[in-house]
């Protein structure tokens with residue numbers, strides 16, 4: 370059985386993340402979407418809220434599990450006995466960082482591969498930051514996130 374993990378901040382999950390999740394779920398028997406707890410990063414949603422949004426928006430994909438972790442991603446991947454990690458690539462701007470990260474992870478855990486999935490063209494511009502910025506300035510984020518997530522983002526704006 371092949372287990373893969375898709376680690377990220379998912380603050381919040383976007384249609385771009387969901388596209389990667391759906392496609393990665395086809396190439397792994399079990400896909401664990403893993404929300405990283407990074408105390409140094411200022412986030413809009415708590416880890417618990419991010420996990421809940423991911424669970425809600427992936428509930429129709431039977432082989433997807435959602436979890437949270439702290440510490441090194443490769444340590445978490447090992448604990449889950451994952452054979453590969455999935456990352457999404459949007460543009461060349463992602464490439465330097467993602468390549469460096471995957472090379473570092475390869476040194477730390479040579480048995481775990483990083484598999485890159487190229488974004489669908491329609492999501493190439495999309496990031497959690499774009500969603501938050503657009504919402505902050507009153508933009509319509511309907512095309513960026515599922516309805517459920519849109520409501521949660523708008524609720525946060527009211528606070």
Ligand code: ADP
Pocket residue numbers: 376377378379380383384385386389455456457458459463487488489492493494495496497
């Ligand atoms: P991180 O803080 O770890 O980069 P993110 O939640 O921003 O976490 O992203 C997690 C992964 O999803 C990264 O590999 C990122 O490149 C990828 N990703 C983010 N947005 C998109 C998108 N629109 N299309 C494809 N991949 C994406």
